[in-house]
Amino acid sequence: MSDQHDNLAAMRHSLAHIMATAIQRLWPEAKFGVGPAVEHGFYYDVDLGEAKITEEDFAKIEAEMQKVIEANFPFEKFEKPIDEAISWAQDEHQPYKEELLNDLKRAGTTVAKDLDASELGTIAEGDSAVDQVSFYRDGDFTDLCRGPHVESTGKVGAFKLLRVSGAYWRGNEKNQQMQRVYGAAFANSKDLRVHLDQLEEAKKRDHRKLGQELDLFVISDLVGPGLPLFTPRGTVLRNELIKFSEELQREAGYEAVWAPHMTRVALYQKSGHYDKYPERFDVSSVESDDKFMLKPMNCPHVAQIFASRPRSYRDLPQRYMETTTMYRDEKSGELHGLSRVRALTQDDSHAFVRHDQIESEMRAIIGMVKQMYLTLGMDLSVDLSFRDEQDKYFGDPEKWAEAQSILEQIAKDEELDYQVMLGEAAFYGPKIDIYISDALGRRWQCATVQLDYVQPERFELEYINENGQPERPAMVHKAILGSIERFLSVYIEHTAGKFPVWLAPEQVRVITVNQESETVEFAEKLAEHARKLGLRLTVDNANESVGKKIRDAEVWKVPYTLVIGEKEIASHEVTPRIRADLQVQEPKPIGTEEFLKTVAHEAKGRASKTSI
RNA sequence: GCCGGCAUAGCUCAGUGGCCAGAGCGGCUGUUUUGUAAACAGCGGGUCGUGGGUUCGACUCCCUCUGCCGGCUCCA
Numbered sequence: 169m170s171d172q173h174d175n176l177a178a179m180r181h182s183l184a185h186i187m188a189t190a191i192q193r194l195w196p197e198a199k200f201g202v203g204p205a206v207e208h209g210f211y212y213d214v215d216l217g218e219a220k221i222t223e224e225d226f227a228k229i230e231a232e233m234q235k236v237i238e239a240n241f242p243f244e245k246f247e248k249p250i251d252e253a254i255s256w257a258q259d260e261h262q263p264y265k266e267e268l269l270n271d272l273k274r275a276g277t278t279v280a281k282d283l284d285a286s287e288l289g290t291i292a293e294g295d296s297a298v299d300q301v302s303f304y305r306d307g308d309f310t311d312l313c314r315g316p317h318v319e320s321t322g323k324v325g326a327f328k329l330l331r332v333s334g335a336y337w338r339g340n341e342k343n344q345q346m347q348r349v350y351g352a353a354f355a356n357s358k359d360l361r362v363h364l365d366q367l368e369e370a371k372k373r374d375h376r377k378l379g380q381e382l383d384l385f386v387i388s389d390l391v392g393p394g395l396p397l398f399t400p401r402g403t404v405l406r407n408e409l410i411k412f413s414e415e416l417q418r419e420a421g422y423e424a425v426w427a428p429h430m431t432r433v434a435l436y437q438k439s440g441h442y443d444k445y446p447e448r449f450d451v452s453s454v455e456s457d458d459k460f461m462l463k464p465m466n467c468p469h470v471a472q473i474f475a476s477r478p479r480s481y482r483d484l485p486q487r488y489m490e491t492t493t494m495y496r497d498e499k500s501g502e503l504h505g506l507s508r509v510r511a512l513t514q515d516d517s518h519a520f521v522r523h524d525q526i527e528s529e530m531r532a533i534i535g536m537v538k539q540m541y542l543t544l545g546m547d548l549s550v551d552l553s554f555r556d557e558q559d560k561y562f563g564d565p566e567k568w569a570e571a572q573s574i575l576e577q578i579a580k581d582e583e584l585d586y587q588v589m590l591g592e593a594a595f596y597g598p599k600i601d602i603y604i605s606d607a608l609g610r611r612w613q614c615a616t617v618q619l620d621y622v623q624p625e626r627f628e629l630e631y632i633n634e635n636g637q638p639e640r641p642a643m644v645h646k647a648i649l650g651s652i653e654r655f656l657s658v659y660i661e662h663t664a665g666k667f668p669v670w671l672a673p674e675q676v677r678v679i680t681v682n683q684e685s686e687t688v689e690f691a692e693k694l695a696e697h698a699r700k701l702g703l704r705l706t707v708d709n710a711n712e713s714v715g716k717k718i719r720d721a722e723v724w725k726v727p728y729t730l731v732i733g734e735k736e737i738a739s740h741e742v743t744p745r746i747r748a749d750l751q752v753q754e755p756k757p758i759g760t761e762e763f764l765k766t767v768a769h770e771a772k773g774r775a776s777k778t779s780i
Numbered sequence: 781g782c783c784g785g786c787a788u789a790g791c792u793c794a795g796u797g798g799c800c801a802g803a804g805c806g807g808c809u810g811u812u813u814u815g816u817a818a819a820c821a822g823c824g825g826g827u828c829g830u831g832g833g834u835u836c837g838a839c840u841c842c843c844u845c846u847g848c849c850g851g852c853u854c855c856a
Contacts, residue, residue, distance in 0.1 A: 331851070336853065465856070499781050502853085679815095683814095712818085720817085
């Protein structure tokens with residue numbers, strides 16, 4: 169399998185060279201950056217000066233690549249001393265290659281640690297001395313490259329150019345911006361087809377598209393970018409998710425608190441956050457000279473509640489939860505549907521604990537997270553973000569070591585699929601970052617649990633221990649869903665808008681066969697009764713064919729559809745139409761009363777399938 | 781924020797210098813009274829994102845701004 173994988177990588181990287189070959193033929197003045205193999209394909213960063221590659225050029229480039237492939241040039245490897253390589257780059261007018269070579273020379277005999285992985289594709293491997301660097305030639309194109317490549321340009325499988333975009337040279341926004349031409353590449357055309365179909369599927373499921381189609385949220389130019397407004401349907405989703413999250417927390421002993429959405433900046437000056445976060449929204453006052461800001465997080469606010477009265481060791485843990493909206497002035501280019509917004513709502517909580525309570529608190533939180541995502545049908549994996557040996561971390565190293573071993577023990581006991589990430593800890597404490605996998609196999613970070621020694625210190629929080637001495641509590645931050653908006657973006661795409669009954673904005677749709685008063689009254693009565701049971705049911709008695717109304721209900725992805733006509737009125741029985749993904753058996757006739765009670769029961773139990 | 785692309789009716793989209801700018805869906809009205817994925821007819825609906833320029837004439841060409849899209853960078 170790894171052989172196959174290596175070969176695929178070599179193919180993709182070879183395609184990058186082939187594309188560069190084609191681009192050089194079409195734009196002889198092209199300056200080349202790096203061209204690595206990446207997941208699903210390859211890219212090459214190029215700088216054409218005034219000229220720009222656009223998507224219209226793809227056909228032309230692909231045709232030229234095809235010629236290179238048909239010529240079946242061998243990939244010939246040869247080596248040059250580094251100084252010769254540098255003069256080669258100068259002669260060829262390849263300043264980016266020259267820069268890489270100079271860095272390589274400066275770095276000495278091994279590949280420099282600070283050259284990032286994306287560049288390694290073009291740099292000689294450094295077990296041996298770097299006084300020699302390797303080149304590959306295919307036909308008329310020669311490139312500084314450490315390989316590996318396939319034998320010849322004919323052996324590269326199937327590919328397709330997909331997009332062109334800007335990319336900073338060496339990933340640094342201070343550098344020149346180049347054009348990144350990206351293509352997908354696979355061993356054969358069938359695999360490529362599968363990948364392209366997957367991209368199609370992802371496009372269909374795009375939460376921005378479904379949000380529009382299913383009337384879940386809107387973005388108004390007048391309100392502003394990154395500030396989504398939730399419609400009645402979208403708000404059902406939000407509220408049901410929040411309700412579940414808060415139920416889990418309440419069971420674990422969390423109490424709801426509330427903090428205003430703005431504060432004096434003094435709070436953030438004291439916490440040390442103020443200057444470090446330019447993304448804050450400042451708020452000015454007409455009445456006073458005080459400076460205010462919208463809250464970009466919740467912890468410092470909640471810490472004031474803890475600090476408001478003396479605490480005994482007996483009072484701990486103090487567990488505060490608040491699902492609240494915070495405001496961050498993200499750069500405009502970073503905003504994206506619901507996944508990156510300027511007003512985000514977190515199911516946030518903070519527990520103020522004694523050191524000996526960290527473990528049980530963390531365990532309880534992991535339990536909540538597991539229950540949430542089990543119910544939602546999403547798989548979890550976990551990164552344990554631990555400190556490394558650097559001394560940028562705050563607090564007692566012994567406490568850190570102990571806390572980290574506690575976290576790892578919990579991950580083991582809870583049978584979490586985890587990996588330890590050294591150096592990924594926050595400066596204030598180790599984290600458990602929880603990732604969920606969606607139906608298309610993509611991985612997203614939503615939930616997080618963080619241990620914090622710093623803010624209690626900054627705000628001088630304390631409790632009185634059993635010896636009458638003041639002690640510093642630790643703070644455990646957590647979010648189960650993380651940002652509700654971001655979670656919804658993932659979940660909408662995960663489900664493709666087919667929400668389980670407990671979350672469905674519209675759980676039951678009742679379709680009338682005709683507009684006779686008897687029929688309409690029967691439907692209205694059903695609706696009234698459903699509302700009393702807490703169900704979300706709508707009646708469609710439009711003057712349209714039954715077929716049309718069924719289609720509508722399908723398009724809106726309503727879990728249950730009932731058709732009401734003479735037969736149902738006489739028997740008080742319905743045969744529900746059940747959305748395909750929920751159905752486990754052929755639906756049978758059921759009394760209307762029993763139907764509504766069963767659906768209400770399923771919704772309450774947050775069932776993922778129907779028993780009807 | 782940066783590079784490139786895009787912006788026409790509520791939605792999806794035609795319309796590349798020449799009369800009063802179009803379709804499908806949705807909406808409204810009427811006919812029909814319908815049985816499990818689209819009945820029929822009619823009627824509304826657009827300062828062609830904004831501001832400026834070129835031109836006898838601009839939805840169409842150029843510039844500005846705003847927003848969106850694909851990436852890059854960033855994400856306590």
